[in-house]
Amino acid sequence: MTTIAFATCTELLALDPDDALLADAVRALGAEVVPRAWDDGAVDWSAFDLVLVRSPWDYHLRRDAFVHWAARVERETRLLNHAATIAWNTDKTYLRTLAERGVPTVPTAWVGQAGPSPSLADLLAERGWAGGEAIVKPAVGLGSSGLLRVPAGDPGGAGAAHLSALAAAGDAMVQPFVPSLPVAGELSLVFFERRLSHVLRKRPAAGEFRVQPEFGAVTVPATATPRQLAVAERALACVDDDALLYARVDLVAGPADEVWLMELELVEPTLYFEAAPGSAERFAQLVLDAARA
Template sequence: MSTSTTAEATRESSRVALITCHLFPSLWDDDFPLRDALRARGVTVDVVRWDDMAADWPSYDAAILRSPWDYVARRDDFVAWAYKVPRLLNPAPVVEWNTDKRYLHELAAAGVPITPTTYVGPGEVWNPPSDGEWVVKPTISAGSQDTGRYALPAQLAAAEAHVARLTAAGRTAMIQPYLSAVDTAGETALLYFPDASGKLTFSHAARKGPMLTATGGGAIDPGSEDISARTPSPDELETASKVLAAIPSRFPNLLYARIDVIPGPDGTPLLVELELTEPSLFLLTAPSAATRLAEAIIARL
């Protein structure tokens, strides 16, 4: 049997689970192109909730995390579940590390330019700055849940109450300066998928418009984001390269990475978030991206 015939037979006998949650039982619509690209190549694709007790995870040749966005309140359960799923992409150790934004501290220590961040854990006291605009959010969140923007000193009491509310619930708060460039330039999300050798390579980028347009916390509907295709600048690509180089070596063979950057006060792109667990991949903004990702998945079956 020829190599091409063997590969075709492998695809047609393969089963892949695209993992979601009860909020998006048929997937988030941005993942439809990936589902369709895999099916077009003969792969059987099931859409499965991460907490589906009836799911037969060992029966899948790969399980791909896509939109399990209700895990935040049950993050420990989510991580424990991930360790029980064979052939999970990206795998459980990545999930454990990347679902707590304290990973930014590790990346900053490795030389990545990040948004300056202060962490306040349970039992700790926040010493707020005297002025400026600041973002308060928990280190474990998705979809900008429980995130607020505050102008100090006018909204100091509200900002302090937000931090206190998070820490009283046993959560760690993170406080960052609001980067005003997001109101004009927006946020750039750079997507990386494996090339033929398995190395993460730039695929496409998207512009995300501002979301925190008013003070206060709460969940933000992913569909409210203003998303469009974008060509990243050389400086943004350079920052992204530094981020990729700083990803701990214990996490090889990643299936995807999304690197979100915003220009800092001096114009240098600063890392806002490195998403290796369940990011929107903005496949609808780049027609060939789903094909590239599908081929990368098939190469691992």
């Protein structure tokens, strides 16, 4: 029997609802699905036909160890997405690469650990962002971990201290706050093998701007405009991985209805199968095909 490991974390060995739907669909095709924590040293990863990265939602706490784990697993068996893609996508400086290649991204200022750390006030002034709110967050993070929303006119307070602390530990990023977020949230386009599967909108709760479920956000089916689809496909075209199995492209609306890339999720994104009936079954078949290749 084909055996597939879902790489997760210790807290999610029972699988989250999204992964449970996929596991049921894979099992219905006659394969075995076994959840395993990525950092469990007792696991023999070579015993699986495929290791599918699903919900290792603690990797940001030990990113180097996670990247090394992925490289080791790929030497022992088939891993998707690939280890090189995981290494690239777990550091948000990939957004800088995409921007340099012409993908419209949320404007970002990068503060590196190795270089001098400018004051937040100076940085915002240089970029022309001094009049509005800002977001300060680490380059290696998951969801909204380490994120701080800095009020307008207060760059020298908590925001400056937060940026200094982040820059002392690793690379950090500063962005202007996107005003459309509390109203429209994010548009997510889910791709299987680079083909669009389904689209959904993640709407934040009242008074919120974060679009994760733990902050009360809701998800509804949606459609993408040709412009939005073009931005998503342009971002994916920059990914050098000929076996890319899954991707989620998160977009936001900038000023004058610009389309900006917020995140390109290639490691452990929720794929929102529940929002698109039949998508779990379609993806399960691709997973099984990859395991048997």
